[in-house]
Amino acid sequence: MDTYQITTHTVEETIQLAEKLAILLKPGDVITLEGDLGAGKTTFTKGIAVGLGVKRNVTSPTFTIIKEYEGELPLYHMDVYRLEHSDEDIGFDEYFNGDGICIVEWARFIQDYLPQNRLEITISYINEHSRELAFTAWGDHFKYVLNELQL
Amino acid sequence: MKKDTILLGIETSCDETAVAIVKNGREILANVVASQIDSHKRFGGVVPEIASRHHVEQITYVLEEARQQSNTVWEDIDGIAVTEGPGLVGALLVGVNAAKALAFAKQKPLIGVHHIAGHIYANRLEKEFEFPLLALIVSGGHTELVLMKSHGAYELIGETRDDAAGEAYDKVARMLQLPYPGGPQIDRLAELGEEAIDFPRAWLEQNSYDFSFSGLKSSVINTIHNAKQRGKELRKEDIAASFQASVIDVLTTKTVRAAKEFDVKQVIIAGGVAANRGLRSALEAEFAKTSIPLLIPPLNLCTDNAAMIAAAGTIAFEQGRRSGLELNARPSLLLK
Numbered sequence: 001m002d003t004y005q006i007t008t009h010t011v012e013e014t015i016q017l018a019e020k021l022a023i024l025l026k027p028g029d030v031i032t033l034e035g036d037l038g039a040g041k042t043t044f045t046k047g048i049a050v051g052l053g054v055k056r057n058v059t060s061p062t063f064t065i066i067k068e069y070e071g072e073l074p075l076y077h078m079d080v081y082r083l084e085h086s087d088e089d090i091g092f093d094e095y096f097n098g099d100g101i102c103i104v105e106w107a108r109f110i111q112d113y114l115p116q117n118r119l120e121i122t123i124s125y126i127n128e129h130s131r132e133l134a135f136t137a138w139g140d141h142f143k144y145v146l147n148e149l150q151l
Numbered sequence: 152m153k154k155d156t157i158l159l160g161i162e163t164s165c166d167e168t169a170v171a172i173v174k175n176g177r178e179i180l181a182n183v184v185a186s187q188i189d190s191h192k193r194f195g196g197v198v199p200e201i202a203s204r205h206h207v208e209q210i211t212y213v214l215e216e217a218r219q220q221s222n223t224v225w226e227d228i229d230g231i232a233v234t235e236g237p238g239l240v241g242a243l244l245v246g247v248n249a250a251k252a253l254a255f256a257k258q259k260p261l262i263g264v265h266h267i268a269g270h271i272y273a274n275r276l277e278k279e280f281e282f283p284l285l286a287l288i289v290s291g292g293h294t295e296l297v298l299m300k301s302h303g304a305y306e307l308i309g310e311t312r313d314d315a316a317g318e319a320y321d322k323v324a325r326m327l328q329l330p331y332p333g334g335p336q337i338d339r340l341a342e343l344g345e346e347a348i349d350f351p352r353a354w355l356e357q358n359s360y361d362f363s364f365s366g367l368k369s370s371v372i373n374t375i376h377n378a379k380q381r382g383k384e385l386r387k388e389d390i391a392a393s394f395q396a397s398v399i400d401v402l403t404t405k406t407v408r409a410a411k412e413f414d415v416k417q418v419i420i421a422g423g424v425a426a427n428r429g430l431r432s433a434l435e436a437e438f439a440k441t442s443i444p445l446l447i448p449p450l451n452l453c454t455d456n457a458a459m460i461a462a463a464g465t466i467a468f469e470q471g472r473r474s475g476l477e478l479n480a481r482p483s484l485l486l487k
Contacts, residue, residue, distance in 0.1 A: 037322055038369035042313060060314045060365070062322070063292035064239055068483050091241075128373065 002143045004135040004150055007126065014040060014131055015047035017149075022051020024145045027073055027099045030115050032107035035123035040131055041105045044123060045077050048103060061105070066095075074100030081106040117141060158468060159217070159228050159253070160461025161210075163246030164238025164266050165291075166202050168209040169457035172221040172228070176465030179276060181221035182451075182458040185209045203241035210249050217457075225257050232464025235263035235474070236484030237292070243480035251476055262464040263474040266455075267293060267486050268305060270421035272466065273452040273459035281416040287406045289430070290422030291317035291332075294362045294402075296409055297486065303466045305486045308409060309360025316398055317424050319364035323371050323394050327387050338427045341395040344388030348374055350397040360409050367397050399433045407437050419446040425453040 008014040025031075031048075033041040042060050049058045052071035061067040061079045069075040076095050084106075092113040095102050107114060117139030124132040137146040155174050162169040171182040187205045233250035236243060247263075254261035270293075271286045286297045294316045296309035314322070317334055324333020329340075350370050353363040371394055378385045410418050418438060424430060425447055438445040452459060 036372070037326065038365075038372040042365065057310075057312050059311055060318055062318050063315060064237065064482060066240070066482065128369075 002137045002146050004137075004146050005132065006135075007130060007132050009130050011040070011043060011129065014044060014133070015050065017133065018044045018047025019051035021145070021149055022048045022101075024148050025052075025073070025101050026141070027101070028097060029141075030096050030102045030104065030118040032114065032118060032120045033103060033105045033123065034108065034121070036125060039123040039125050041079075041123060044121070044133075045075075045103050045105075048101065049075055049077075052101065068100075074098075076100055076102045077105075078102065079105040080110045084109045119145065156229050156465055156468060157223065157227050158230050158232050158262075158461040158465050160264075160269075160457040160459070160464055161214075161231070161233040161246045161250050162266075162269065162455055162457040162460045163206045163210070163242050163249075164234045164236070165242060165455060166205075167455040168206045168213050168245075169455060169460075170210075170213045170217040171457035171461050172217055172223055173276070173458050173461035173465065176272070176462045176469075177276060177279070179458050180223060181217040181219075182456055183213050183217040183220065184451075184454075184456050185213050202239060203245055206242055206245035210245055214249070228257070228259060230254075230260040230262055230464070230468050231257075232262040232264050232461050232468070233478075234266050234269060234460050235478060236481035237266055238480075238482060240480050240482045243482065247478060247480050251478060255476060260468065261474045261476065261478060262467050262472065263478050264460045264464045264467065265305075265484055265486050266460075267295065267297070267421075268303075268463040269459035271297065271299070271305075271419065272463035273421055273448045273456070274419040274446050275462055276452060276458055277448055278446055283413055283415045284417040284419060285406070285410050285413060285415040286419045286421055287402065288422045289316045289402065289420070289424035289427075291315060291321065291334075291424075293317075293422060294364070295486075296360050296406065298409070298413055298415070303470055303472075307486060308413075309362065309405065311362040311364065312355075313363050313365035314368060316362070316364060316402065317422075319368050319398065320424070322368050323390075326372060326375060327390060329387075334424060334427060337391045337395060338429055340388045340391035341429055342392075344386060344390070344392030346393050346396045347389040348385070348393035350374070350393050352397050352401050354401070354404075360405055362401060362405070364398065367394065395427075395429050399430050402430065403433045403437050406434065407441070410438075410441070410443050415443060417444055417446060419448075421448065421453065423454050426450050 054069040054071035120136040166187040169184040172180040288295045294311040298306040321333040329336040
Protein backbone atom coordinates (compact mmCIF):
# COMPACT_ATOMS: atom_id res chain seq x y z
CA MET A 1 0.00 0.00 0.00
CA ASP A 2 1.36 3.40 -1.03
CA THR A 3 0.08 6.77 0.02
CA TYR A 4 0.41 10.31 -1.24
CA GLN A 5 -0.94 13.58 0.07
CA ILE A 6 -1.26 16.88 -1.69
CA THR A 7 -2.99 20.18 -1.03
CA THR A 8 -4.69 22.06 -3.85
CA HIS A 9 -5.47 25.74 -3.54
CA THR A 10 -8.08 26.33 -6.23
CA VAL A 11 -10.86 24.38 -7.89
CA GLU A 12 -8.88 24.54 -11.15
CA GLU A 13 -5.87 22.96 -9.48
CA THR A 14 -8.03 20.10 -8.16
CA ILE A 15 -9.52 19.53 -11.61
CA GLN A 16 -6.05 19.54 -13.23
CA LEU A 17 -4.84 16.92 -10.78
CA ALA A 18 -7.86 14.76 -11.63
CA GLU A 19 -7.21 15.18 -15.36
CA LYS A 20 -3.61 14.09 -14.87
CA LEU A 21 -4.83 11.03 -12.97
CA ALA A 22 -7.38 10.16 -15.67
CA ILE A 23 -4.67 9.76 -18.31
CA LEU A 24 -2.98 7.08 -16.19
CA LEU A 25 -6.09 4.90 -15.85
CA LYS A 26 -7.04 1.72 -17.68
CA PRO A 27 -10.34 -0.15 -18.24
CA GLY A 28 -11.71 -1.77 -15.09
CA ASP A 29 -10.04 0.71 -12.71
CA VAL A 30 -11.99 1.54 -9.56
CA ILE A 31 -11.48 4.80 -7.66
CA THR A 32 -13.22 5.51 -4.38
CA LEU A 33 -13.92 9.05 -3.20
CA GLU A 34 -14.57 9.96 0.40
CA GLY A 35 -15.25 13.41 1.80
CA ASP A 36 -18.01 15.40 3.47
CA LEU A 37 -20.86 17.03 1.57
CA GLY A 38 -19.34 19.88 -0.39
CA ALA A 39 -15.76 18.56 -0.19
CA GLY A 40 -15.58 18.37 -3.98
CA LYS A 41 -16.14 14.72 -4.88
CA THR A 42 -18.22 15.56 -7.94
CA THR A 43 -15.77 18.35 -8.88
CA PHE A 44 -12.88 15.86 -8.82
CA THR A 45 -14.94 13.52 -11.00
CA LYS A 46 -15.53 16.34 -13.48
CA GLY A 47 -11.73 16.54 -13.85
CA ILE A 48 -11.44 12.80 -14.46
CA ALA A 49 -14.18 13.09 -17.09
CA VAL A 50 -12.29 15.87 -18.88
CA GLY A 51 -9.16 13.69 -18.84
CA LEU A 52 -11.13 10.78 -20.31
CA GLY A 53 -12.48 12.95 -23.11
CA VAL A 54 -16.08 12.90 -21.90
CA LYS A 55 -17.97 15.59 -23.80
CA ARG A 56 -21.05 15.77 -21.61
CA ASN A 57 -21.17 17.75 -18.42
CA VAL A 58 -20.83 15.55 -15.34
CA THR A 59 -23.60 16.17 -12.82
CA SER A 60 -24.27 14.74 -9.39
CA PRO A 61 -25.29 11.06 -9.45
CA THR A 62 -26.89 11.23 -6.00
CA PHE A 63 -30.42 10.81 -7.26
CA THR A 64 -29.91 8.01 -9.74
CA ILE A 65 -26.98 6.32 -7.88
CA ILE A 66 -25.15 5.65 -11.16
CA LYS A 67 -24.53 7.88 -14.16
CA GLU A 68 -22.74 6.67 -17.26
CA TYR A 69 -20.70 8.78 -19.68
CA GLU A 70 -19.11 8.04 -23.02
CA GLY A 71 -15.47 9.01 -23.41
CA GLU A 72 -12.27 7.49 -24.72
CA LEU A 73 -13.05 5.07 -21.92
CA PRO A 74 -16.58 4.86 -20.51
CA LEU A 75 -16.97 6.57 -17.13
CA TYR A 76 -19.29 5.15 -14.47
CA HIS A 77 -19.93 7.69 -11.74
CA MET A 78 -21.67 6.35 -8.64
CA ASP A 79 -22.88 7.88 -5.41
CA VAL A 80 -23.76 5.03 -3.07
CA TYR A 81 -24.68 7.24 -0.10
CA ARG A 82 -28.22 5.98 -0.23
CA LEU A 83 -27.16 2.36 -0.03
CA GLU A 84 -25.94 2.89 3.55
CA HIS A 85 -28.55 0.67 5.16
CA SER A 86 -29.24 -1.65 2.30
CA ASP A 87 -27.14 -4.74 1.99
CA GLU A 88 -27.89 -4.95 -1.70
CA ASP A 89 -25.68 -5.62 -4.67
CA ILE A 90 -26.92 -3.54 -7.59
CA GLY A 91 -24.67 -5.33 -10.05
CA PHE A 92 -21.37 -3.76 -8.96
CA ASP A 93 -19.30 -6.62 -10.42
CA GLU A 94 -20.40 -5.74 -13.92
CA TYR A 95 -19.16 -2.21 -13.43
CA PHE A 96 -16.01 -3.04 -11.47
CA ASN A 97 -14.92 -5.69 -13.97
CA GLY A 98 -16.19 -3.72 -16.92
CA ASP A 99 -14.65 -1.82 -19.79
CA GLY A 100 -14.58 1.59 -18.15
CA ILE A 101 -13.50 3.63 -15.15
CA CYS A 102 -15.62 3.47 -12.00
CA ILE A 103 -15.68 6.33 -9.56
CA VAL A 104 -17.53 5.57 -6.34
CA GLU A 105 -18.52 8.34 -3.94
CA TRP A 106 -19.21 7.31 -0.31
CA ALA A 107 -17.66 3.91 -1.11
CA ARG A 108 -17.50 2.90 2.56
CA PHE A 109 -21.21 2.08 2.34
CA ILE A 110 -20.47 -0.75 -0.07
CA GLN A 111 -17.17 -1.90 1.47
CA ASP A 112 -17.98 -5.60 0.96
CA TYR A 113 -18.41 -5.21 -2.78
CA LEU A 114 -15.28 -3.21 -3.53
CA PRO A 115 -12.46 -4.94 -5.43
CA GLN A 116 -9.17 -5.45 -3.60
CA ASN A 117 -7.19 -3.42 -6.12
CA ARG A 118 -8.35 0.16 -6.09
CA LEU A 119 -7.32 3.75 -5.58
CA GLU A 120 -8.79 5.41 -2.50
CA ILE A 121 -9.00 9.18 -2.42
CA THR A 122 -10.14 11.19 0.59
CA ILE A 123 -10.85 14.86 0.04
CA SER A 124 -10.77 17.12 3.11
CA TYR A 125 -11.99 20.65 3.35
CA ILE A 126 -9.30 23.16 4.44
CA ASN A 127 -10.99 26.42 3.49
CA GLU A 128 -13.32 27.72 0.81
CA HIS A 129 -10.89 27.00 -2.04
CA SER A 130 -8.24 24.66 -0.60
CA ARG A 131 -8.54 20.92 -0.27
CA GLU A 132 -6.26 18.19 1.00
CA LEU A 133 -6.31 15.06 -1.15
CA ALA A 134 -5.04 11.82 0.36
CA PHE A 135 -4.42 8.92 -2.06
CA THR A 136 -4.00 5.29 -1.03
CA ALA A 137 -3.07 2.77 -3.73
CA TRP A 138 -4.01 -0.90 -3.40
CA GLY A 139 -2.31 -3.25 -5.86
CA ASP A 140 0.67 -2.81 -8.20
CA HIS A 141 -1.18 -1.01 -10.95
CA PHE A 142 -2.32 1.78 -8.64
CA LYS A 143 1.11 2.00 -6.97
CA TYR A 144 2.46 2.71 -10.44
CA VAL A 145 -0.34 5.22 -11.09
CA LEU A 146 0.43 7.01 -7.84
CA ASN A 147 4.14 7.20 -8.62
CA GLU A 148 3.41 8.68 -12.02
CA LEU A 149 0.96 11.15 -10.52
CA GLN A 150 3.68 12.54 -8.23
CA LEU A 151 6.14 13.23 -11.07
CA MET B 152 -64.93 11.47 -37.60
CA LYS B 153 -61.43 10.79 -36.36
CA LYS B 154 -61.21 7.77 -34.14
CA ASP B 155 -60.11 8.30 -30.55
CA THR B 156 -56.56 7.31 -29.63
CA ILE B 157 -56.35 5.43 -26.34
CA LEU B 158 -52.93 4.67 -24.89
CA LEU B 159 -51.88 2.68 -21.89
CA GLY B 160 -48.91 4.25 -20.10
CA ILE B 161 -46.42 2.63 -17.72
CA GLU B 162 -43.94 4.50 -15.50
CA THR B 163 -41.41 2.84 -13.16
CA SER B 164 -38.34 5.06 -13.43
CA CYS B 165 -37.93 5.69 -9.72
CA ASP B 166 -40.08 4.92 -6.69
CA GLU B 167 -43.62 5.02 -8.09
CA THR B 168 -45.21 2.08 -9.87
CA ALA B 169 -47.76 3.69 -12.15
CA VAL B 170 -50.14 2.67 -14.91
CA ALA B 171 -52.63 4.95 -16.66
CA ILE B 172 -55.01 4.92 -19.57
CA VAL B 173 -55.44 8.18 -21.46
CA LYS B 174 -57.72 9.18 -24.34
CA ASN B 175 -56.37 11.45 -27.09
CA GLY B 176 -53.46 12.49 -24.90
CA ARG B 177 -55.71 14.75 -22.84
CA GLU B 178 -58.40 12.79 -21.01
CA ILE B 179 -57.49 10.52 -18.10
CA LEU B 180 -59.57 7.32 -18.04
CA ALA B 181 -57.49 5.81 -15.23
CA ASN B 182 -54.39 6.93 -13.35
CA VAL B 183 -53.10 4.53 -10.69
CA VAL B 184 -49.94 5.21 -8.69
CA ALA B 185 -48.50 2.92 -6.03
CA SER B 186 -45.98 4.95 -4.07
CA GLN B 187 -43.09 3.38 -2.20
CA ILE B 188 -42.20 6.46 -0.23
CA ASP B 189 -42.80 4.83 3.17
CA SER B 190 -40.46 1.98 2.29
CA HIS B 191 -37.68 4.41 1.41
CA LYS B 192 -38.20 6.94 4.21
CA ARG B 193 -36.17 5.01 6.75
CA PHE B 194 -33.23 4.87 4.33
CA GLY B 195 -33.24 8.61 3.68
CA GLY B 196 -33.74 8.13 -0.02
CA VAL B 197 -34.72 5.74 -2.75
CA VAL B 198 -32.87 2.44 -2.51
CA PRO B 199 -32.60 1.08 -6.06
CA GLU B 200 -32.79 -2.63 -5.35
CA ILE B 201 -35.79 -2.20 -3.04
CA ALA B 202 -37.43 0.02 -5.65
CA SER B 203 -37.16 -2.62 -8.38
CA ARG B 204 -38.45 -5.34 -6.08
CA HIS B 205 -41.49 -3.21 -5.22
CA HIS B 206 -42.13 -2.55 -8.89
CA VAL B 207 -42.10 -6.28 -9.62
CA GLU B 208 -44.52 -6.94 -6.77
CA GLN B 209 -46.92 -4.17 -7.70
CA ILE B 210 -46.93 -3.83 -11.48
CA THR B 211 -49.58 -6.46 -12.24
CA TYR B 212 -51.94 -5.18 -9.53
CA VAL B 213 -51.55 -1.58 -10.64
CA LEU B 214 -52.10 -2.63 -14.24
CA GLU B 215 -55.27 -4.53 -13.39
CA GLU B 216 -56.57 -1.66 -11.25
CA ALA B 217 -56.03 0.83 -14.07
CA ARG B 218 -57.76 -1.42 -16.59
CA GLN B 219 -60.79 -1.83 -14.30
CA GLN B 220 -61.06 1.88 -13.47
CA SER B 221 -60.90 2.85 -17.13
CA ASN B 222 -63.71 0.52 -18.21
CA THR B 223 -61.77 -0.35 -21.32
CA VAL B 224 -61.12 -3.68 -22.96
CA TRP B 225 -57.88 -4.58 -24.74
CA GLU B 226 -59.49 -3.93 -28.15
CA ASP B 227 -59.84 -0.24 -27.15
CA ILE B 228 -56.13 0.21 -26.48
CA ASP B 229 -54.18 1.53 -29.47
CA GLY B 230 -50.70 1.28 -28.00
CA ILE B 231 -48.46 0.87 -24.97
CA ALA B 232 -46.27 3.81 -23.89
CA VAL B 233 -43.52 3.27 -21.35
CA THR B 234 -40.76 5.32 -19.72
CA GLU B 235 -37.47 4.06 -21.22
CA GLY B 236 -35.26 6.55 -19.34
CA PRO B 237 -33.71 8.32 -17.61
CA GLY B 238 -33.95 6.71 -14.20
CA LEU B 239 -32.73 3.80 -12.12
CA VAL B 240 -31.90 0.93 -14.43
CA GLY B 241 -33.43 -1.83 -12.29
CA ALA B 242 -36.60 0.18 -11.82
CA LEU B 243 -36.95 1.13 -15.49
CA LEU B 244 -36.48 -2.48 -16.56
CA VAL B 245 -39.63 -3.60 -14.77
CA GLY B 246 -41.82 -1.15 -16.68
CA VAL B 247 -40.05 -1.69 -19.98
CA ASN B 248 -40.39 -5.46 -19.77
CA ALA B 249 -44.03 -5.28 -18.69
CA ALA B 250 -44.73 -3.01 -21.67
CA LYS B 251 -42.87 -5.28 -24.08
CA ALA B 252 -44.70 -8.35 -22.82
CA LEU B 253 -48.07 -6.63 -23.24
CA ALA B 254 -47.20 -5.25 -26.66
CA PHE B 255 -46.12 -8.69 -27.80
CA ALA B 256 -49.01 -10.64 -26.26
CA LYS B 257 -51.74 -8.18 -27.26
CA GLN B 258 -50.15 -7.21 -30.60
CA LYS B 259 -50.06 -3.50 -29.80
CA PRO B 260 -47.55 -0.86 -30.93
CA LEU B 261 -44.88 -0.03 -28.35
CA ILE B 262 -43.73 3.54 -27.70
CA GLY B 263 -40.71 4.42 -25.56
CA VAL B 264 -41.10 7.75 -23.79
CA HIS B 265 -38.55 10.08 -22.20
CA HIS B 266 -39.44 10.70 -18.55
CA ILE B 267 -39.04 14.48 -18.89
CA ALA B 268 -41.24 14.57 -22.01
CA GLY B 269 -43.81 12.93 -19.75
CA HIS B 270 -43.46 15.62 -17.09
CA ILE B 271 -43.97 18.28 -19.75
CA TYR B 272 -47.04 16.55 -21.21
CA ALA B 273 -48.62 16.22 -17.75
CA ASN B 274 -49.67 19.82 -18.35
CA ARG B 275 -51.55 18.94 -21.53
CA LEU B 276 -53.92 16.83 -19.44
CA GLU B 277 -55.08 20.16 -18.00
CA LYS B 278 -54.74 22.60 -20.86
CA GLU B 279 -53.97 22.43 -24.60
CA PHE B 280 -50.45 23.57 -25.54
CA GLU B 281 -49.71 26.75 -27.45
CA PHE B 282 -46.31 27.04 -29.10
CA PRO B 283 -43.67 28.16 -28.58
CA LEU B 284 -43.76 27.13 -24.97
CA LEU B 285 -41.16 27.01 -22.24
CA ALA B 286 -41.06 24.24 -19.66
CA LEU B 287 -39.18 24.41 -16.37
CA ILE B 288 -38.63 20.90 -15.03
CA VAL B 289 -37.53 20.71 -11.40
CA SER B 290 -37.31 17.42 -9.55
CA GLY B 291 -35.01 15.26 -7.48
CA GLY B 292 -32.95 14.32 -10.49
CA HIS B 293 -33.61 17.16 -12.94
CA THR B 294 -33.40 20.92 -13.33
CA GLU B 295 -33.99 21.82 -16.95
CA LEU B 296 -35.41 24.54 -19.17
CA VAL B 297 -36.89 23.10 -22.36
CA LEU B 298 -38.16 25.13 -25.32
CA MET B 299 -40.82 23.55 -27.54
CA LYS B 300 -41.78 24.98 -30.91
CA SER B 301 -44.08 22.10 -31.85
CA HIS B 302 -45.38 18.82 -30.42
CA GLY B 303 -42.72 16.28 -29.65
CA ALA B 304 -39.78 18.63 -30.37
CA TYR B 305 -37.68 19.40 -27.32
CA GLU B 306 -34.85 21.91 -27.27
CA LEU B 307 -32.82 21.89 -24.08
CA ILE B 308 -31.80 25.49 -23.43
CA GLY B 309 -30.58 25.11 -19.86
CA GLU B 310 -29.77 22.41 -17.33
CA THR B 311 -27.93 21.93 -14.08
CA ARG B 312 -24.16 21.64 -14.23
CA ASP B 313 -23.91 19.86 -10.90
CA ASP B 314 -26.73 19.14 -8.45
CA ALA B 315 -30.40 19.11 -9.45
CA ALA B 316 -32.53 21.52 -7.40
CA GLY B 317 -34.23 18.61 -5.62
CA GLU B 318 -30.83 17.10 -4.83
CA ALA B 319 -29.67 20.35 -3.26
CA TYR B 320 -32.83 20.33 -1.14
CA ASP B 321 -32.18 16.75 -0.02
CA LYS B 322 -28.54 17.46 0.83
CA VAL B 323 -29.32 20.62 2.81
CA ALA B 324 -32.10 18.69 4.58
CA ARG B 325 -29.51 16.03 5.43
CA MET B 326 -27.30 18.70 7.06
CA LEU B 327 -30.24 20.08 8.99
CA GLN B 328 -31.08 16.53 10.08
CA LEU B 329 -34.55 16.69 8.57
CA PRO B 330 -36.36 13.50 7.53
CA TYR B 331 -36.60 12.32 3.92
CA PRO B 332 -37.84 13.59 1.52
CA GLY B 333 -36.10 16.87 2.31
CA GLY B 334 -37.89 19.20 -0.12
CA PRO B 335 -41.27 19.45 1.59
CA GLN B 336 -39.56 19.74 5.01
CA ILE B 337 -37.47 22.72 3.93
CA ASP B 338 -40.45 24.32 2.22
CA ARG B 339 -42.39 24.01 5.49
CA LEU B 340 -39.55 25.38 7.66
CA ALA B 341 -38.88 28.19 5.19
CA GLU B 342 -42.38 29.54 5.75
CA LEU B 343 -41.58 29.90 9.47
CA GLY B 344 -38.15 31.48 8.97
CA GLU B 345 -36.60 34.79 8.00
CA GLU B 346 -34.29 35.25 5.05
CA ALA B 347 -31.52 36.18 7.49
CA ILE B 348 -28.53 34.77 5.60
CA ASP B 349 -27.49 36.07 2.21
CA PHE B 350 -26.59 32.88 0.36
CA PRO B 351 -25.03 33.19 -3.11
CA ARG B 352 -27.00 32.97 -6.35
CA ALA B 353 -25.22 31.17 -9.18
CA TRP B 354 -26.12 33.17 -12.28
CA LEU B 355 -23.22 31.70 -14.33
CA GLU B 356 -22.39 33.46 -17.62
CA GLN B 357 -24.53 36.40 -18.52
CA ASN B 358 -26.65 34.68 -21.16
CA SER B 359 -26.61 31.21 -19.71
CA TYR B 360 -29.79 29.38 -18.84
CA ASP B 361 -27.83 26.67 -17.04
CA PHE B 362 -28.12 26.19 -13.31
CA SER B 363 -25.66 25.36 -10.55
CA PHE B 364 -26.63 24.52 -6.99
CA SER B 365 -23.39 22.96 -5.76
CA GLY B 366 -21.89 26.29 -4.66
CA LEU B 367 -25.03 27.13 -2.74
CA LYS B 368 -24.88 23.74 -1.03
CA SER B 369 -21.24 24.39 -0.02
CA SER B 370 -22.12 27.86 1.20
CA VAL B 371 -24.86 26.45 3.44
CA ILE B 372 -22.38 23.91 4.87
CA ASN B 373 -19.74 26.59 5.49
CA THR B 374 -22.23 28.89 7.16
CA ILE B 375 -23.39 26.14 9.52
CA HIS B 376 -19.78 25.13 10.34
CA ASN B 377 -18.61 28.68 10.90
CA ALA B 378 -21.51 29.44 13.19
CA LYS B 379 -20.81 26.28 15.18
CA GLN B 380 -17.12 27.22 15.59
CA ARG B 381 -18.14 30.57 17.01
CA GLY B 382 -20.47 28.74 19.37
CA LYS B 383 -23.55 30.16 17.68
CA GLU B 384 -26.54 28.09 16.68
CA LEU B 385 -28.42 29.25 13.59
CA ARG B 386 -32.17 28.73 13.43
CA LYS B 387 -33.02 25.89 11.06
CA GLU B 388 -36.02 27.90 9.89
CA ASP B 389 -33.78 30.79 8.84
CA ILE B 390 -31.32 28.52 7.02
CA ALA B 391 -34.24 26.90 5.18
CA ALA B 392 -35.79 30.25 4.28
CA SER B 393 -32.49 31.71 3.08
CA PHE B 394 -31.54 28.58 1.10
CA GLN B 395 -34.95 28.37 -0.51
CA ALA B 396 -34.86 32.07 -1.38
CA SER B 397 -31.62 31.55 -3.32
CA VAL B 398 -32.95 28.53 -5.25
CA ILE B 399 -36.24 30.22 -6.07
CA ASP B 400 -34.59 33.50 -7.07
CA VAL B 401 -32.39 31.77 -9.67
CA LEU B 402 -35.13 29.46 -11.00
CA THR B 403 -37.66 32.28 -11.28
CA THR B 404 -35.32 34.87 -12.79
CA LYS B 405 -33.94 32.53 -15.45
CA THR B 406 -37.39 31.20 -16.36
CA VAL B 407 -38.82 34.69 -16.77
CA ARG B 408 -35.81 35.83 -18.82
CA ALA B 409 -36.04 32.79 -21.13
CA ALA B 410 -39.80 33.21 -21.52
CA LYS B 411 -39.30 36.79 -22.66
CA GLU B 412 -36.32 36.10 -24.92
CA PHE B 413 -38.07 33.29 -26.79
CA ASP B 414 -41.38 35.15 -26.76
CA VAL B 415 -43.29 32.08 -25.60
CA LYS B 416 -47.06 31.77 -25.41
CA GLN B 417 -47.04 29.52 -22.33
CA VAL B 418 -44.75 28.63 -19.47
CA ILE B 419 -45.25 25.29 -17.81
CA ILE B 420 -43.76 23.98 -14.60
CA ALA B 421 -43.27 20.25 -14.16
CA GLY B 422 -41.65 17.77 -11.82
CA GLY B 423 -41.86 17.06 -8.11
CA VAL B 424 -40.34 20.36 -6.95
CA ALA B 425 -43.28 22.12 -8.69
CA ALA B 426 -45.16 21.10 -5.55
CA ASN B 427 -42.97 23.50 -3.55
CA ARG B 428 -45.22 26.30 -2.27
CA GLY B 429 -42.46 28.90 -2.14
CA LEU B 430 -41.54 28.25 -5.77
CA ARG B 431 -45.14 28.23 -6.93
CA SER B 432 -45.98 31.56 -5.35
CA ALA B 433 -42.76 33.24 -6.53
CA LEU B 434 -43.36 32.12 -10.13
CA GLU B 435 -47.02 33.11 -9.98
CA ALA B 436 -46.09 36.57 -8.69
CA GLU B 437 -43.41 37.10 -11.36
CA PHE B 438 -45.52 35.89 -14.29
CA ALA B 439 -48.49 37.92 -13.08
CA LYS B 440 -46.35 40.96 -14.03
CA THR B 441 -46.10 39.65 -17.61
CA SER B 442 -48.76 38.69 -20.11
CA ILE B 443 -47.44 35.11 -20.35
CA PRO B 444 -49.77 32.45 -18.92
CA LEU B 445 -48.17 30.15 -16.33
CA LEU B 446 -49.39 26.55 -16.03
CA ILE B 447 -48.69 24.47 -12.95
CA PRO B 448 -50.35 21.05 -12.92
CA PRO B 449 -52.17 19.74 -9.84
CA LEU B 450 -50.00 17.95 -7.31
CA ASN B 451 -50.87 14.41 -8.44
CA LEU B 452 -49.64 15.23 -11.94
CA CYS B 453 -46.45 17.00 -10.74
CA THR B 454 -45.06 13.88 -9.12
CA ASP B 455 -44.26 10.76 -11.15
CA ASN B 456 -47.33 9.18 -12.77
CA ALA B 457 -48.15 7.20 -15.90
CA ALA B 458 -50.88 9.49 -17.30
CA MET B 459 -48.10 11.87 -18.33
CA ILE B 460 -46.27 9.02 -20.08
CA ALA B 461 -49.41 8.05 -21.97
CA ALA B 462 -49.99 11.73 -22.82
CA ALA B 463 -46.47 12.22 -24.22
CA GLY B 464 -46.66 8.80 -25.88
CA THR B 465 -49.86 9.80 -27.69
CA ILE B 466 -48.02 12.58 -29.52
CA ALA B 467 -45.23 10.19 -30.54
CA PHE B 468 -47.87 7.63 -31.57
CA GLU B 469 -49.73 10.16 -33.71
CA GLN B 470 -46.44 11.21 -35.30
CA GLY B 471 -45.87 7.60 -36.28
CA ARG B 472 -42.99 6.91 -33.92
CA ARG B 473 -42.75 3.30 -32.69
CA SER B 474 -40.26 1.33 -30.65
CA GLY B 475 -39.29 -2.24 -31.45
CA LEU B 476 -39.24 -5.14 -29.03
CA GLU B 477 -35.51 -4.45 -28.60
CA LEU B 478 -36.54 -1.43 -26.49
CA ASN B 479 -34.36 -1.30 -23.39
CA ALA B 480 -34.04 0.68 -20.19
CA ARG B 481 -31.73 3.64 -20.78
CA PRO B 482 -30.70 5.16 -17.44
CA SER B 483 -28.95 8.20 -18.99
CA LEU B 484 -31.28 8.84 -21.94
CA LEU B 485 -31.09 12.40 -23.33
CA LEU B 486 -34.18 14.40 -24.26
CA LYS B 487 -34.29 15.16 -27.98
